[in-house]
Amino acid sequence: MALVKYIDEAQASDRVKAVYQDIKATRGIETINFFWQALANDPSTLERTWASLKEIMAPDGALDPLTKELIYVAVSITNGCDYCTVSHLAAARKAGLSAEMRNELLAIVGMANETNRLASGYQVDVDPAFHQAVLDL
Amino acid sequence: MALVKYIDEAQASDRVKAVYQDIKATRGIETINFFWQALANDPSTLERTWASLKEIMAPDGALDPLTKELIYVAVSITNGCDYCTVSHLAAARKAGLSAEMRNELLAIVGMANETNRLASGYQVDVDPAFHQAVLDL
Amino acid sequence: MALVKYIDEAQASDRVKAVYQDIKATRGIETINFFWQALANDPSTLERTWASLKEIMAPDGALDPLTKELIYVAVSITNGCDYCTVSHLAAARKAGLSAEMRNELLAIVGMANETNRLASGYQVDVDPAFHQAVLDL
Amino acid sequence: MALVKYIDEAQASDRVKAVYQDIKATRGIETINFFWQALANDPSTLERTWASLKEIMAPDGALDPLTKELIYVAVSITNGCDYCTVSHLAAARKAGLSAEMRNELLAIVGMANETNRLASGYQVDVDPAFHQAVLDL
Amino acid sequence: MALVKYIDEAQASDRVKAVYQDIKATRGIETINFFWQALANDPSTLERTWASLKEIMAPDGALDPLTKELIYVAVSITNGCDYCTVSHLAAARKAGLSAEMRNELLAIVGMANETNRLASGYQVDVDPAFHQAVLDL
Amino acid sequence: MALVKYIDEAQASDRVKAVYQDIKATRGIETINFFWQALANDPSTLERTWASLKEIMAPDGALDPLTKELIYVAVSITNGCDYCTVSHLAAARKAGLSAEMRNELLAIVGMANETNRLASGYQVDVDPAFHQAVLDL
Numbered sequence: 174m175a176l177v178k179y180i181d182e183a184q185a186s187d188r189v190k191a192v193y194q195d196i197k198a199t200r201g202i203e204t205i206n207f208f209w210q211a212l213a214n215d216p217s218t219l220e221r222t223w224a225s226l227k228e229i230m231a232p233d234g235a236l237d238p239l240t241k242e243l244i245y246v247a248v249s250i251t252n253g254c255d256y257c258t259v260s261h262l263a264a265a266r267k268a269g270l271s272a273e274m275r276n277e278l279l280a281i282v283g284m285a286n287e288t289n290r291l292a293s294g295y296q297v298d299v300d301p302a303f304h305q306a307v308l309d310l
Numbered sequence: 311m312a313l314v315k316y317i318d319e320a321q322a323s324d325r326v327k328a329v330y331q332d333i334k335a336t337r338g339i340e341t342i343n344f345f346w347q348a349l350a351n352d353p354s355t356l357e358r359t360w361a362s363l364k365e366i367m368a369p370d371g372a373l374d375p376l377t378k379e380l381i382y383v384a385v386s387i388t389n390g391c392d393y394c395t396v397s398h399l400a401a402a403r404k405a406g407l408s409a410e411m412r413n414e415l416l417a418i419v420g421m422a423n424e425t426n427r428l429a430s431g432y433q434v435d436v437d438p439a440f441h442q443a444v445l446d447l
Numbered sequence: 448m449a450l451v452k453y454i455d456e457a458q459a460s461d462r463v464k465a466v467y468q469d470i471k472a473t474r475g476i477e478t479i480n481f482f483w484q485a486l487a488n489d490p491s492t493l494e495r496t497w498a499s500l501k502e503i504m505a506p507d508g509a510l511d512p513l514t515k516e517l518i519y520v521a522v523s524i525t526n527g528c529d530y531c532t533v534s535h536l537a538a539a540r541k542a543g544l545s546a547e548m549r550n551e552l553l554a555i556v557g558m559a560n561e562t563n564r565l566a567s568g569y570q571v572d573v574d575p576a577f578h579q580a581v582l583d584l
Numbered sequence: 585m586a587l588v589k590y591i592d593e594a595q596a597s598d599r600v601k602a603v604y605q606d607i608k609a610t611r612g613i614e615t616i617n618f619f620w621q622a623l624a625n626d627p628s629t630l631e632r633t634w635a636s637l638k639e640i641m642a643p644d645g646a647l648d649p650l651t652k653e654l655i656y657v658a659v660s661i662t663n664g665c666d667y668c669t670v671s672h673l674a675a676a677r678k679a680g681l682s683a684e685m686r687n688e689l690l691a692i693v694g695m696a697n698e699t700n701r702l703a704s705g706y707q708v709d710v711d712p713a714f715h716q717a718v719l720d721l
Numbered sequence: 722m723a724l725v726k727y728i729d730e731a732q733a734s735d736r737v738k739a740v741y742q743d744i745k746a747t748r749g750i751e752t753i754n755f756f757w758q759a760l761a762n763d764p765s766t767l768e769r770t771w772a773s774l775k776e777i778m779a780p781d782g783a784l785d786p787l788t789k790e791l792i793y794v795a796v797s798i799t800n801g802c803d804y805c806t807v808s809h810l811a812a813a814r815k816a817g818l819s820a821e822m823r824n825e826l827l828a829i830v831g832m833a834n835e836t837n838r839l840a841s842g843y844q845v846d847v848d849p850a851f852h853q854a855v856l857d858l
Numbered sequence: 859m860a861l862v863k864y865i866d867e868a869q870a871s872d873r874v875k876a877v878y879q880d881i882k883a884t885r886g887i888e889t890i891n892f893f894w895q896a897l898a899n900d901p902s903t904l905e906r907t908w909a910s911l912k913e914i915m916a917p918d919g920a921l922d923p924l925t926k927e928l929i930y931v932a933v934s935i936t937n938g939c940d941y942c943t944v945s946h947l948a949a950a951r952k953a954g955l956s957a958e959m960r961n962e963l964l965a966i967v968g969m970a971n972e973t974n975r976l977a978s979g980y981q982v983d984v985d986p987a988f989h990q991a992v993l994d995l
């Protein structure tokens with residue numbers, strides 16, 4: 174149960190309404206989801222977070238929209254954030270996620286968490302060739 | 311500094327050598343990286359982990375190889391596993407990662423970690439429409 | 448739903464009752480919250496945890512009580528512990544937290560989680576001047 | 585060892601230079617620390633991150649600058665981000681942190697991590713009174 | 722509420738049924754718990770995860786079954802995974818866990834999380850003697 | 859590199875020396891490891907932490923000393939705390955850890971981190987029978 178009251182469009186100040194309009198126009202949606210309705214209790218965080226998210230998740234980047242949502246879900250599962258997992262899986266579906274893709278995504282997230290701990294448990298050193306390859310990007 | 315001695319190919323038992331051969335053949339590489347050389351201290355974990363990774367990261371899945379590596383990196387950064395971050399960034403580069411893609415990847419990982427905490431901090435409820443959309447996959 | 452039965456004051460052993468009395472006296476409260484009622488299933492952990500918490504959160508330290516609760520909430524959100532987030536936000540409110548402060552707190556927690564991952568993703572080295580400044584404290 | 589080359593002021597593009605100037609003016613410092621020099625490889629993330637951080641950490645908020653840095657350090661330790669821990673301890677020192685305050689900060693961070701896990705381990709339910717108190721903020 | 726439909730034995734494909742039979746035979750249980758019924762939406766992950774778990778948690782290892790479950794619970798609490806905490810506490814109970822043992826387990830998990838953060842907060846260096854002792858295993 | 863100066867026995871105050879003596883007597887060791895030498899900068903945290911650890915890790919509990927150290931290592935790897943992983947592996951070795959046990963420990967820690975994320979990713983509901991079994995402990 175949320176720790177703040179949700180602020181829907183009818184109750185929103187003009188400042189909040191402007192963000193809501195932009196969210197709806199950008200995403201082609203009719204209703205504002207709970208995340209933004211919660212953030213609306215803090216208009217400056219609402220504005221800043223939406224501006225950042227809009228820029229980062231823009232469809233014209235080097236990564237396509239579905240890939241971006243998969244990355245978002247991977248982080249959310251690893252952090253154990255249920256809201257974020259569900260909402261970004263829903264966004265991924267809108268961007269083309271199939272059940273097969275979701276299954277692979279979850280399998281990779283599970284596996285990565287396993288090998289992360291094996292690498293930490295044995296305290297494996299970074300291979301110099303890997304470091305160089307990344308530095309040369 | 312690793313907590314076990316690395317087992318290179320010259321020192322490896324036949325059981326370990328068989329895994330090393332398969333890693334090299336599957337990935338088209340010449341040298342075995344430190345992660346597997348550490349796991350070789352426990353041949354059954356080496357066999358099991360490689361078999362799982364080979365299956366999950368296979369190139370013929372619903373997700374392409376680069377996307378799979380991006381997901382792997384996203385988890386690794388979120389867990390703060392340096393070895394895993396560098397080694398999977400290197401793998402991602404081999405699969406086509408550009409500097410622009412890496413920058414977007416890191417921006418999304420950062421942003422997802424931010425909004426994960428905002429959602430947790432306000433304890434935002436899952437929108438029923440999102441839950442339904444995911445369940446219908 | 449808790450994994451142990453809550454032990455309220457009527458059911459408590461003398462050993463547990465003594466801790467409950469001290470909690471109520473120290474905090475000026477009338478009822479014992481669920482956390483302590485759960486820990487009461489393990490009286491030595493109850494005693495030890497309360498003694499540590501009482502010492503650390505004492506009002507006469509170098510940090511004032513509200514600041515201490517803000518730190519507690521920041522950790523709890525980052526760990527995704529809902530109980531701890533709500534209970535320490537409630538304690539912070541008692542110590543003077545306003546809605547504006549809560550909003551800033553959550554914005555900082557979100558931002559810190561974002562830049563933490565950016566620093567880990569790029570594996571930024573510690574600036575020697577920062578290390579020296581901390582060492583000189 | 586960082587995964588990107590640091591971009592110092594001499595090498596910076598005009599776009600990056602403008603951010604560097606604002607960082608130096610806002611913070612009253614002479615040199616740009618490694619975090620920003622790493623982010624400069626991705627100018628849009630540099631701009632966005634600095635703009636957000638500048639807004640969130642502004643000295644005229646409901647929380648004072650030292651408290652803000654303490655919250656930042658608490659998150660960074662909990663995430664195990666060494667760079668962030670050291671750099672924000674250094675910032676906290678500049679804002680007035682004493683050794684006594686640092687010791688209390690670390691004691692609280694440790695204790696919060698302990699009780700977070702106890703609450704999760706026993707799966708303690710949120711006390712309705714706490715939830716109400718937070719909702720009434 | 723799960724994000725996939727549970728697949729019980731009546732609905733299961735032959736491939737899934739074979740795994741269910743092996744789970745029931747290996748564990749001496751009559752019903753398949755929700756975790757496997759969820760994974761059954763992805764038969765290859767179901768097969769792979771069960772095969773790994775069966776191998777790792779086998780009763781004839783160097784660690785006894787109860788100790789293995791305690792380790793599993795410690796990780797699950799630290800990750801804040803409620804499902805995993807409850808299900809592996811239940812498994813631990815079947816393997817001989819008493820209330821006293823559970824209390825000690827939770828106390829250690831709490832304490833380890835506390836000292837982990839103190840070590841990170843002070844950035845304590847590894848004692849060479851500890852490193853050597855581990856390397857000599 | 860640590861953020862405080864290590865305080866060895868020669869430099870220690872009487873208050874710190876008393877803790878050091880108790881650590882050496884309790885553990886049968888000759889030298890104080892870096893963790894305590896760092897905490898000694900904050901004598902009250904040193905005293906409190908040692909008192910708690912001594913009580914929790916006492917050899918006469920329901921769990922034996924080796925099992926306790928295994929739990930400690932499992933948490934430390936999951937948190938990515940290198941100091942804690944190495945120091946408690948060293949302590950586990952002193953309590954009887956073999957290389958086979960370490961390998962199994964790490965395999966379980968890896969696997970638990972994998973299935974934790976699968977359970978979170980699919981948001982699996984707790985089986986009522988599991989909850990009841992734990993509640994009946």
